[in-house]
Structure formats: C-alpha cells, structure tokens
Amino acid sequence: MDSQNIINAAMNDSTAYERLAYLCDTFGPRLSGSSNLEKALDWIISEMRLDGLKMPRGERVQVPTWIRGNESLDLILPFKKSMAMLGLGGSIATPKGGIKAEVVVVNSFDELDEKQNDVRGKIVLFNAPFTTYGETVQYRYKGASSAARYGALASLIRSVGSWSMNTPHTGVMTYDRDQPKIPHAAITMEDAMMLGRLQERGEKIVLHLRMEARSVADRWSRNVIAELPGSEFPEEIVVLGGHIDSWDVGQGAHDDGGGCVAAWQAVKLIKELGLQPKRTLRVVLWTNEENGGRGNKNYRDEHFDELKNHILAIESDGGVFNPRGFGFTGSDESRDILTDISRLLLPIDANAIFKGGRAADIAPLNDEGVPVMSLKVEGSKYFWYHHTNADTFDKVDIMEFNRCVAAMAIMAYVVADMDDRLPR
Amino acid sequence: MDSQNIINAAMNDSTAYERLAYLCDTFGPRLSGSSNLEKALDWIISEMRLDGLKMPRGERVQVPTWIRGNESLDLILPFKKSMAMLGLGGSIATPKGGIKAEVVVVNSFDELDEKQNDVRGKIVLFNAPFTTYGETVQYRYKGASSAARYGALASLIRSVGSWSMNTPHTGVMTYDRDQPKIPHAAITMEDAMMLGRLQERGEKIVLHLRMEARSVADRWSRNVIAELPGSEFPEEIVVLGGHIDSWDVGQGAHDDGGGCVAAWQAVKLIKELGLQPKRTLRVVLWTNEENGGRGNKNYRDEHFDELKNHILAIESDGGVFNPRGFGFTGSDESRDILTDISRLLLPIDANAIFKGGRAADIAPLNDEGVPVMSLKVEGSKYFWYHHTNADTFDKVDIMEFNRCVAAMAIMAYVVADMDDRLPR
Numbered sequence: 001m002d003s004q005n006i007i008n009a010a011m012n013d014s015t016a017y018e019r020l021a022y023l024c025d026t027f028g029p030r031l032s033g034s035s036n037l038e039k040a041l042d043w044i045i046s047e048m049r050l051d052g053l054k055m056p057r058g059e060r061v062q063v064p065t066w067i068r069g070n071e072s073l074d075l076i077l078p079f080k081k082s083m084a085m086l087g088l089g090g091s092i093a094t095p096k097g098g099i100k101a102e103v104v105v106v107n108s109f110d111e112l113d114e115k116q117n118d119v120r121g122k123i124v125l126f127n128a129p130f131t132t133y134g135e136t137v138q139y140r141y142k143g144a145s146s147a148a149r150y151g152a153l154a155s156l157i158r159s160v161g162s163w164s165m166n167t168p169h170t171g172v173m174t175y176d177r178d179q180p181k182i183p184h185a186a187i188t189m190e191d192a193m194m195l196g197r198l199q200e201r202g203e204k205i206v207l208h209l210r211m212e213a214r215s216v217a218d219r220w221s222r223n224v225i226a227e228l229p230g231s232e233f234p235e236e237i238v239v240l241g242g243h244i245d246s247w248d249v250g251q252g253a254h255d256d257g258g259g260c261v262a263a264w265q266a267v268k269l270i271k272e273l274g275l276q277p278k279r280t281l282r283v284v285l286w287t288n289e290e291n292g293g294r295g296n297k298n299y300r301d302e303h304f305d306e307l308k309n310h311i312l313a314i315e316s317d318g319g320v321f322n323p324r325g326f327g328f329t330g331s332d333e334s335r336d337i338l339t340d341i342s343r344l345l346l347p348i349d350a351n352a353i354f355k356g357g358r359a360a361d362i363a364p365l366n367d368e369g370v371p372v373m374s375l376k377v378e379g380s381k382y383f384w385y386h387h388t389n390a391d392t393f394d395k396v397d398i399m400e401f402n403r404c405v406a407a408m409a410i411m412a413y414v415v416a417d418m419d420d421r422l423p424r
Numbered sequence: 425m426d427s428q429n430i431i432n433a434a435m436n437d438s439t440a441y442e443r444l445a446y447l448c449d450t451f452g453p454r455l456s457g458s459s460n461l462e463k464a465l466d467w468i469i470s471e472m473r474l475d476g477l478k479m480p481r482g483e484r485v486q487v488p489t490w491i492r493g494n495e496s497l498d499l500i501l502p503f504k505k506s507m508a509m510l511g512l513g514g515s516i517a518t519p520k521g522g523i524k525a526e527v528v529v530v531n532s533f534d535e536l537d538e539k540q541n542d543v544r545g546k547i548v549l550f551n552a553p554f555t556t557y558g559e560t561v562q563y564r565y566k567g568a569s570s571a572a573r574y575g576a577l578a579s580l581i582r583s584v585g586s587w588s589m590n591t592p593h594t595g596v597m598t599y600d601r602d603q604p605k606i607p608h609a610a611i612t613m614e615d616a617m618m619l620g621r622l623q624e625r626g627e628k629i630v631l632h633l634r635m636e637a638r639s640v641a642d643r644w645s646r647n648v649i650a651e652l653p654g655s656e657f658p659e660e661i662v663v664l665g666g667h668i669d670s671w672d673v674g675q676g677a678h679d680d681g682g683g684c685v686a687a688w689q690a691v692k693l694i695k696e697l698g699l700q701p702k703r704t705l706r707v708v709l710w711t712n713e714e715n716g717g718r719g720n721k722n723y724r725d726e727h728f729d730e731l732k733n734h735i736l737a738i739e740s741d742g743g744v745f746n747p748r749g750f751g752f753t754g755s756d757e758s759r760d761i762l763t764d765i766s767r768l769l770l771p772i773d774a775n776a777i778f779k780g781g782r783a784a785d786i787a788p789l790n791d792e793g794v795p796v797m798s799l800k801v802e803g804s805k806y807f808w809y810h811h812t813n814a815d816t817f818d819k820v821d822i823m824e825f826n827r828c829v830a831a832m833a834i835m836a837y838v839v840a841d842m843d844d845r846l847p848r
Contacts, residue, residue, distance in 0.1 A: 022625075028503060079450070079452060165588075165591050165809070165813075166674070166813040167814075194448075194816070194817070194818075201446075384589065385589070389508070389589075390588070390614070392618070393621075394613070
C-alpha cells in the first residue's frame, strides 16, 4: 500500500514548510484587491509550473476591495490610553477628525435592546464573551446595524477570539440596508473587559475613534488551479484546496496560507512519488473567501458543467495544526467508504470522520450535489491567531503541518484511485 | 492551628482581586516618575488606612524618569510593513526624522563580533532566542553599546519573552560609558524571526526607526509602608511586599501589582481574623524596581538601624500564578525551620522550599544579613506577559491569586509568631 510511503514522504520533506515561509514573508498579508495577493498568485503559478503540475493558471474573478487606511482609538475618559484596535472589513470611515463620544457597554444584543434609549449619539461596545465562533461572530457581522438602529454613532466589538495578548481581531462585517451605516471596529478582549469593569463601577467612558476605511471599485483577482491528470478517468475530478486570500494583518499563515500550501504539496508529493491516480487531482486556491466569497462562486459557475464529475471536494481552512481527520457531508454510503479509507490515517492519528464538511469555498459545490470534506485539526489555538497580526509563519509547526499534507494527500489520492466513483 | 483558617479566609475573599482590578483599571501602568504611579500610591495609602493598618505612609525616594514619547518602526525593504515595537527603558531618541538604515541580523554577541566589519552605519538586530531570562536579557541590557562599539547607528532586540502574539516587550537597558549612545528598542519575536529568514534568503533589509524617548530630571516617588504591630516584640519585623512601579505598558498586573496586593492582603487578612503575631508584620511596596532600584536602596538606608531586627523579608515578584512555595536565602538552621512551616501550605500545594530567595528589592537587605524569601509560582506563562501590553488584570485568576495571598500570609504570620527569632 502507498499510504505509508505518502506519510513518510510528507514527514521528511521541508519544501511545503519553506514555501509557506516564503509566501508569508515575501508577500505579507493577502487581502482581496491587494497587490500582495496578486504577486503571491503569480509566484504560486510559476512554482506550480516548476513542479510539473498540469496547466497552472489563474481564473479571473472580480473581488470587492476594502482598504483599511489609518485608524486609531483613544480612551479619553476616565483616563487617557491609546488602544489597540482593528477596523472591521467593509466598515465605513469615521468623519474626518473622528467620533468622540460616550460609550455604552452591552454584553449581548438583548442587553442592547434593554438599553436602546441610552445609546443615541453614543458608541456602543458589544462586550460579548467568546462562546463559539458561529455565535460570537454575530456581533461582528451585525453589531453596527443593530447599534445604528437605536441611534448609535459607531460600534465596537470585543474581538472574536478565544484568548488574547492585547490582540485585536479583524474580519468581515455587513450593513443592513434599512439602517444608517456607522463605523464598526474591534478592540482587544482586555480593553473590552476593562471598559465593562469601568462601566460597572459607574465611570463615564469617552472614546475617540478615527477610521479612514473605504470600499473602492471591485478589482481583478484569480482562483489558482493546477492538476495532476487521472490515468483512467481524467474527466473525473477530486478537488483539494484552500483560500489564498487573507485579512490584511499578520501573514495569513494558518488562515489559510497553510491550507493552500498543504493541498498543493499533497498533489506535488503524489506526483513525485510516481503515483498517478485513476482520476484527476485538482488543486484549487480560491480567492476572496474572507470578504465576499467571489472565488468560490466563480469556480462553481466556471466549472458548472464539470460538477457532475466532481467526485469529492476537500478544503483545509481551520489552521494547519495536528490533523484529527475530516468532516464530511455526503451520502451514508460514501461516508462508509471514506471511513474505511480514513484507517490509513491511523499512523498519524488523523483517522476520525466527523459530521459536516461544508467549508466556505466548497459549500456551493455541495449545493450542486458534490460530496465535500474539510480537514479537521486540533484547533484549540486557532482562534488565538485568527484574523490577527499574530497569524504568522512561526506559529506553524513543521511536523503538524506535514501531517496535514499527509492526510490531504492520502484521502485525495485514494478517493481518486478507486475503481468506482465515490457514490453520491 | 490557624493556617487552615487563613487559607479559607483567603480563598473566600474577593477584596484583593477587586482591589487589583481597581488599581490596574484606574491608574493604568505605573512607571517611575509618572503621575499614574503617584496617584496609585495615594489610593493605596488611603485604603490601607481604611483597613486599620498602622501608619500607612510613603517614604520619599527620588527616581530616574524616562519618557517613551512617540515611536515607530517601519520595514522599508524588501517590502513595506509597520512593525510593533517598544523602545527600551533608558534609551535615547533617534534624531528627528528617525534613522533609516540597512539591517544586519545576528543571533548572538559572538556573531556580532564575527560580523563587526559589516555593521558600521547600520542597524543591528539581535535575534537571540529565549533561553533563560538571565541569559537572554543581556541583549536588552548590553545590546546597544555592543553594537555601537562597531559603529552601528541603532540596535534592536528580539523581545525577551518565551512566546509571542505579536507582542513586543520593553524593559531597562544600559549604556557603557565608553561607547557612543545609540537608540535601542525591542521588536516582536515574530518580526525578528522573519527578518532573520529574510537575511538568510539574501534579501536586503532596510528599517526606519523613530523614537522620541528621553530621560528627564529625577522625580519624587515613594515606598509605601504599613504595619500590623507585634504583640510581644514589636521592634522585630517580618517584611512582606512587592514593587509597585511597573513598565509604562499594559497594567503591571502580574509584574508586580499582584505581588503588592497579595502582600498587603495577607496582612489585612491576618488582622481581620483577629490574629496578632508576636512580631510586627510590615508591608513594603517598593518603588522603582524596574529602572533603577532606588526604592529598595532607599528602604535599606532609611531603615538601616532596624535591619538587625529584620527577621525575614519576603517578596513576591514572579507573577501571581499558582504558588509552589518559596525560594530562600539564609542559614541552614533557618531553612529547616521554614521547611517545617511550609508543610502548612500543603493544602494549597505550595509547600516547596527552593534554594535562592534574593529578589531584586530584598537582595540589599540580604546583603546586610537579613534572611530573604521570594514567592515561587507556576511561572510557565510569566514571560508571555512580562513588560508587555498583555500584562493586564484579566490574566490574573482569582483562585491562583488567593492561593498566593494564603501562602504569603501563613509564611509571614508563622515566622512572626514563633517564640524564638528565626536564626540568622
């Protein structure tokens, strides 16, 4: 069996790790619409060509483009303090000179409703503790319009993270059509908790928020695609990938440079081992996952006629920590087959098959009937780094990362090499 | 025996925790010479008076005063990036407009010596990995003069910390008399490692450093002192305390607000329990530990005649994490007695007696013959926070903190209440 060869090859190769370092250090963060991202894509395509992958190419996609500009937040009362902050993606700017206003701290949307008569002309801070990402991120998505509804001038959130070292987290936010648009930014968990305590002690809190953020016209970006063609059924495709855009802070190392390079390396490794599965392995690095999802929609549309021959789509977008296995969304019959395959991952302790594999870039494919998987990792630190300046290359452990490569490679290879198609 | 009462009382009281919150949130960081520090001292003295401690007072001390001013660091080549940084305490400013120069990365003083002909007119970055604090901090202390010796225009260090989330660490630095003074600052571990990688790849690195730091004339500060008088030998004194100054970032919560409040609370608790040991318990909160040590020298000098009656001096300055026991410097005979006493701390798992108790503020007392102890805690995260913006109140766990209070209270009380003096 080839799986132990694949594991050995993955674990004894530092190419992926060095490429991830180069990607992170050379291009920096890769927000949609930035030249960093496009330069990174050029480099990836040229490297894929050196790897001998088939037809490395960029498929053009127009992406929304948001520019942070300068920004700052200062506590004015009860004492002076400059606060770490990050504007949220899609937010408007403050007026020139900023917004200086009293602050009302609320711990939840319910508490905002209770205090709705107190927030007019003020800045609302949502000091919501992290529970799950899905739950807590609602304050990032909807905080601004919720506060604007009651007349707030601006809104802030306690950063959506599970732990902090004075670390603000950015991320995308949205505006309701029916509400005035107000600036929306994240402060650190530490400062949010402190302001909560100050309010509890009856202190009057005044903040001065300055943001130059703006959205400009859509710009061109690309999904990067490259293949290892199948030997028997080349028109049948197993997709594996990640999203190559990141936020405009840190280096987008765990989110999701690592996932992209792991998928790419998985296919490179299979090729280098002289393996050619019956079906085609296609690396897809989607653009604009973070603030628009245009990449995955464009991929679905451009490849719509092929989707009936998409056997499986695998995304890694949860950090490249120790892999535990895969989440899966598809038929019970296919799940049983994948569970069998996953036993090959026992040597790296990554053999669990969990329910639910709809990661952001593959969910549109799943909507069209494609079975989907997402790499699941030991994620206890993922939301320490997510969307922060601390999501940097040094946070990636080469052994953990290489195990991700091995897990992706084995799962994709075996599914692509079966005699029969994975049933839908 | 009273020790279980003391433990119970400590563990069921949130006064110290709330006072630490108030200290941190209301006054902010407390650098020597700052009004923050002096306001904090006023508040502490007034609260100690409410506690009924004897003669809470400030003993005036002149302290060196360093002011950070504005500062920034930008990577210019090979790409643009604004870098988190902190000037080091005592550093001079850059010229107006800053220093823009090529960077030479070295991993050690030895490597600097090897590259001595390459650094003239450049910025030296010491990218030394953290080993022990005592070893790695040498780059902070001596980096500037070492680099200046070979003609460097400025020097930077990889922050002295054991782990980072894009977290620069400040701290005191010194200049050799014989070398030109050059600006000296800390960058994050992440950025230092990245610059190291860029240099390895042969990239030319250019940085633009701007610092307005300056030292001004000494200002007045105070050591805060308060007592619970002994019932039989009031002239015999057991000192317990911490240093109340901090760096000018974060809130100085673990370093060393927590240690100060723990020592203070220990004495308050003993008083509230109606206990009065035979000897006097004296809380001492030293000023200016961080950048001068004037507080501890002043205490030694002001109380020189009393030192022969200083039975024991205990400092807590390693963070208020779970206590493990105490380090001790003194005679074997007294160590045996203290080891017996430490059994009382078994219920909170803080009963170890380690070698070496010379913390910064009590070392001058030890030099005069006073036995000294320092609280030892589970310190694996201490150098995550030390001298950073992340040293904030929220990093203190109330249960761990209260165990520190209990350990300090029991050790100080029992030593103060023995029939015989602790032998020297």
